[in-house]
Amino acid sequence: xxxxxxxxxxxxAIAAPPxxxxxxxxxxxxxxxxKNGSIVIRDGKIAEVGENVSVPEGAQVIDAAGQFVMPGxxxxxxxxxxxxxxxxxxxxxxxxGVDDVLNPEDIAxxxxxxxxxxxxxxxxxxxxxxxxxxIVIKARWGKDAPGIVFEGAMPVIxxxxxxxxxxxxxxPVAQGGRGRYPATRxxxxxxxxxxxxxxxxYQAEWREYNxxxxxxxxxxxxxxxxxxxxxxxxxxxxxxxxAHGYRSDEMLxxxxxxxxxxxxxxxxxxxxxxxxxxxxxxxxxVGVSTFSDxxxxxxxxYDAIPYNAALLMKKGVLVSLNSDDAELMRHMNQEAAxxxxxxxxxxTEALSLVTINPAKQLGxxxxxxxxxxGKDADLVIFDKHPLxxxxxxxxxxxxxxxxxxxxxxxxxxxxxDARKKALIDKEKQQQQQxxxxxxxxxxxxx
Amino acid sequence: xxxxxxxxxxxxxxAAAAPPSGVAIRNARIVTVAGPTIEKGVVIVRGGLIxxxxxxxxxxxxxxxxxxxxxxxxxxxxxxxxxxxxxxAAPAAAPAGRAGAGRPTAIAPATGAPGAAATPPARGPEDRxxxxxxxxxxxxxxxxxxxxxxxxxxxFTSVGAFPMRGIFAGQGALLNLAGDKAxxxxxxxPLGQYITLASSGFSGGFPGSLMGAIxxxxxxxxxxxxxxxAKALYAKNPRGLTRPDYDRALEGVLESPRALLPASRAVxxxxxxxxxxxxxxxxxxxxxxxxxxxxxxxxxxxxxxLVSLKWPEKTRDGDPEEVETLxxxxxxxxxxxxxAALARAGVMFAFYTDGVATPxxxxxxxxKAIDAGLTQxxxxxxxxxSAAKIYGLEDRLGSVEKGKIANLVxxxxxxxxxxxxVKYVFVDGQKFEPAEETPAPPSRQRETQ
Numbered sequence: 026x027x028x029x030x031x032x033x034x035x036x037x038a039i040a041a042p043p044x045x046x047x048x049x050x051x052x053x054x055x056x057x058x059x060k061n062g063s064i065v066i067r068d069g070k071i072a073e074v075g076e077n078v079s080v081p082e083g084a085q086v087i088d089a090a091g092q093f094v095m096p097g098x099x100x101x102x103x104x105x106x107x108x109x110x111x112x113x114x115x116x117x118x119x120x121x122g123v124d125d126v127l128n129p130e131d132i133a134x135x136x137x138x139x140x141x142x143x144x145x146x147x148x149x150x151x152x153x154x155x156x157x158x159x160i161v162i163k164a165r166w167g168k169d170a171p172g173i174v175f176e177g178a179m180p181v182i183x184x185x186x187x188x189x190x191x192x193x194x195x196x197p198v199a200q201g202g203r204g205r206y207p208a209t210r211x212x213x214x215x216x217x218x219x220x221x222x223x224x225x226x227y228q229a230e231w232r233e234y235n236x237x238x239x240x241x242x243x244x245x246x247x248x249x250x251x252x253x254x255x256x257x258x259x260x261x262x263x264x265x266x267x268a269h270g271y272r273s274d275e276m277l278x279x280x281x282x283x284x285x286x287x288x289x290x291x292x293x294x295x296x297x298x299x300x301x302x303x304x305x306x307x308x309x310x311v312g313v314s315t316f317s318d319x320x321x322x323x324x325x326x327y328d329a330i331p332y333n334a335a336l337l338m339k340k341g342v343l344v345s346l347n348s349d350d351a352e353l354m355r356h357m358n359q360e361a362a363x364x365x366x367x368x369x370x371x372x373t374e375a376l377s378l379v380t381i382n383p384a385k386q387l388g389x390x391x392x393x394x395x396x397x398x399g400k401d402a403d404l405v406i407f408d409k410h411p412l413x414x415x416x417x418x419x420x421x422x423x424x425x426x427x428x429x430x431x432x433x434x435x436x437x438x439x440x441x442d443a444r445k446k447a448l449i450d451k452e453k454q455q456q457q458q459x460x461x462x463x464x465x466x467x468x469x470x471x
Numbered sequence: 472x473x474x475x476x477x478x479x480x481x482x483x484x485x486a487a488a489a490p491p492s493g494v495a496i497r498n499a500r501i502v503t504v505a506g507p508t509i510e511k512g513v514v515i516v517r518g519g520l521i522x523x524x525x526x527x528x529x530x531x532x533x534x535x536x537x538x539x540x541x542x543x544x545x546x547x548x549x550x551x552x553x554x555x556x557x558x559x560a561a562p563a564a565a566p567a568g569r570a571g572a573g574r575p576t577a578i579a580p581a582t583g584a585p586g587a588a589a590t591p592p593a594r595g596p597e598d599r600x601x602x603x604x605x606x607x608x609x610x611x612x613x614x615x616x617x618x619x620x621x622x623x624x625x626x627f628t629s630v631g632a633f634p635m636r637g638i639f640a641g642q643g644a645l646l647n648l649a650g651d652k653a654x655x656x657x658x659x660x661p662l663g664q665y666i667t668l669a670s671s672g673f674s675g676g677f678p679g680s681l682m683g684a685i686x687x688x689x690x691x692x693x694x695x696x697x698x699x700x701a702k703a704l705y706a707k708n709p710r711g712l713t714r715p716d717y718d719r720a721l722e723g724v725l726e727s728p729r730a731l732l733p734a735s736r737a738v739x740x741x742x743x744x745x746x747x748x749x750x751x752x753x754x755x756x757x758x759x760x761x762x763x764x765x766x767x768x769x770x771x772x773x774x775x776x777l778v779s780l781k782w783p784e785k786t787r788d789g790d791p792e793e794v795e796t797l798x799x800x801x802x803x804x805x806x807x808x809x810x811a812a813l814a815r816a817g818v819m820f821a822f823y824t825d826g827v828a829t830p831x832x833x834x835x836x837x838x839k840a841i842d843a844g845l846t847q848x849x850x851x852x853x854x855x856x857s858a859a860k861i862y863g864l865e866d867r868l869g870s871v872e873k874g875k876i877a878n879l880v881x882x883x884x885x886x887x888x889x890x891x892x893v894k895y896v897f898v899d900g901q902k903f904e905p906a907e908e909t910p911a912p913p914s915r916q917r918e919t920q
Contacts, residue, residue, distance in 0.1 A: 109682045114592065114593075115595055121682040125685045157682060171745070245701045452800070
């Protein structure tokens with residue numbers, strides 16, 4: 026308990042002593058590979074990277090001889106720690122936000138951390154055309170909900186296209202069900218048009234009110250609408266749109282709608298058919314966050330190919346790999362490795378798919394995504410090259426603090442098991458005391 | 472002795488004097504809660520109020536007396552959050568097992584006017600889903616609720632009664648557990664707005680998720696603010712202004728002096744503290760299974776809490792092969808330590824029965840808290856004065872003090888002991904003598920297995 030309270034009250038103030046990681050192969054992603062190099066960490070930031078660094082006095086030293094250091098990996102599409110994922114009751118649910126329901130005690134967060142993932146975008150689901158607000162977090166296991174939020178990340182909203190928002194499988198109202206509009210892809214497009222028309226009116230209403238007030242007129246403020254506010258932010262470029270979509274035709278549809286209403290799509294999530302429209306995506310400066318080789322789980326995912334990421338990258342599209350899953354996220358480095366085989370990306374290009382590229386897509390590339398002086402010290406130490414199937418995460422640092430240490434964790438496992446056993450035994454004992462054997466059937470008179 | 476006096480007084484009555492107009496309990500141990508315990512003293516009850524309390528009091532001639540030798544007088548117990556007295560207001564489906572208060576429950580459709588068509592699924596906050604914020608327990612109270620007698624016999628004299636269906640379920644009232652008419656039961660109203668985070672899933676209309684319920688509540692409070700401001704502006708100078716629409720959902724929210732928010736797990740407690748602060752109005756958390764982990768945070772927030780006496784239990788008929796998480800095991804083992812932790816941290820808390828069916832089981836649950844470190848005094852306080860204070864009613868209720876409402880429970884033995892007998896219960900000065908203990912109903916047999 027003490028431990029937790031300490032954590033709750035020390036969210037902002039982490040003043041760790043300087044740390045130095047030494048003798049490591051450093052995969053900086055943006056500045057090449059430093060063999061036998063060191064990283065100096067001060068106040069949670071990377072202070073210096075190179076073969077020869079000045080080691081501050083009293084620094085805590087992590088000897089990483091024979092090991093590999095890479096930036097903490099970034100998963101641009103996750104649902105872990107969210108205690109609800111979809112507000113699927115309505116087609117436009119922009120009033121809801123995943124940040125309201127974060128559970129920093131979700132064990133999946135620890136598993137992400139142990140897999141070397143340090144930043145995740147926790148997204149609303151894809152049940153409706155305009156979903157909810159998403160939130161970018163860091164895997165600061167042990168902190169409270171505000172403590173895991175990535176400070177300064179761009180606000181994000183989730184949109185969705187295709188099968189999910191049109192609720193294929195649900196019974197539509199016309200047939201006696203309680204299914205929700207829309208039931209077709211045409212309807213999905215209409216939802217965007219209607220919502221943004223409404224948002225523009227709302228924007229105008231507030232402008233008008235503000236002008237009236239400025240002129241000193243008597244006016245009642247318009248109704249504040251939490252559903253339309255985020256859409257106005259999208260129109261004003263203050264909020265990114267991350268849009269779920271599989272098929273090339275509907276991704277093009279959304280690009281058309283966004284052009285018409287004057288907002289931008291930051292990236293498509295999934296985008297399994299992205300390779301078909303790479304040129305159009307690149308021209309719109311729209312990214313794609315895709316899977317390495319996960320497909321055919323539904324009809325709109327049949328046309329996928331494992332070369333998607335590589336092809337998109339070569340056409341100049343900002344592309345990343347994501348997990349959308351609490352298991353896949355635990356080996357994002359291996360997902361990246363697949364693009365070396367399928368598409369022939371270089372090692373650095375492959376790793377950029379799970380580091381600097383998703384950082385750019387989430388708008389946090391000034392803080393994370395590569396090993397450079399001035400950036401957050403979010404680092405993963407692997408025992409082997411992270412693109413190897415045999416590589417295991419040894420240590421994970423976030424803001425310069427070691428949040429995961431394989432050796433330490435393993436030594437603590439037996440303690441946790443013992444505590445668990447003691448609690449189970451105690452409960453069994455109590456149960457026996459509280460309910461002594463019932464007068465049984467055996468004592469019934471014959 | 473008392474028989475003699477009674478006889479004498481009766482006789483006097485026949486001889487045209489006024490009948491005794493009060494009751495005095497003498498020679499009793501009096502746990503006043505507000506001040507020190509009086510080891511041997513007198514309590515005089517008259518006109519529904521406590522007329523006098525003290526160690527050395529002369530007993531007036533015109534009262535019945537009860538010899539309290541070997542008996543203890545406590546303030547009447549308060550169930551701080553309950554549907555007792557509101558037979559139709561219980562939650563539609565009681566959440567099973569652990570972490571009751573924080574779990575979304577099924578929503579009962581809002582009660583429409585007679586003959587109204589079935590409510591279509593809500594399209595958004597504007598349809599005010601699962602909202603009956605204007606309902607008031609004071610208007611819903613029914614003296615015929617059978618639980619009134621059951622709990623009164625166990626020493627409970629009042630309840631913080633709340634409608635519990637829906638997201639904005641309605642306003643509570645403090646009810647006395649006696650009275651022939653509903654109006655006589657009401658001590659104070661409204662106490663606050665009972666809020667849940669209920670949601671309906673994908674096909675039941677908005678909100679269909681936990682975050683949807685939270686967003687809805689947030690929007691309603693924003694709307695209420697705007698509504699209030701718009702109404703005030705319009706009232707001041709209606710000329711040239713569009714009349715704001717009347718909204719009973721917002722009227723109900725604005726009438727409520729505080730919000731009651733559900734929070735059982737530590738994560739929920741932290742979440743609801745942040746949310747309550749955002750709503751910018753006084754709030755109370757209820758549930759608190761994992762309050763033992765959040766005592767310092769609660770102290771800092773300064774919000775009072777209502778602790779459920781339904782301690783989390785292992786799921787019955789669960790998969791015997793299932794290996795539970797360490798956290799689930801720890802919560803179950805430590806939840807009864809919540810009251811002690813809150814008392815140590817100085818957090819204002821009261822107990823509520825949360826559907827525990829009999830007063831005997833309620834006392835058993837309190838004993839668990841005492842075994843986990845809560846002092847007897849703090850336990851009594853959590854069921855009396857603290858409950859009154861949380862609702863701002865400590866000027867009339869919650870302790871044995873001169874001038875307060877005569878709600879008392881008189882026991883043989885300490886309140887929380889297994890063999891304790893409730894001898895008398897006074898509600899508004901009216902004396903009740905619980906019948907001899909009846910054999911336990913079968914449902915309780917199952918409870919202890």
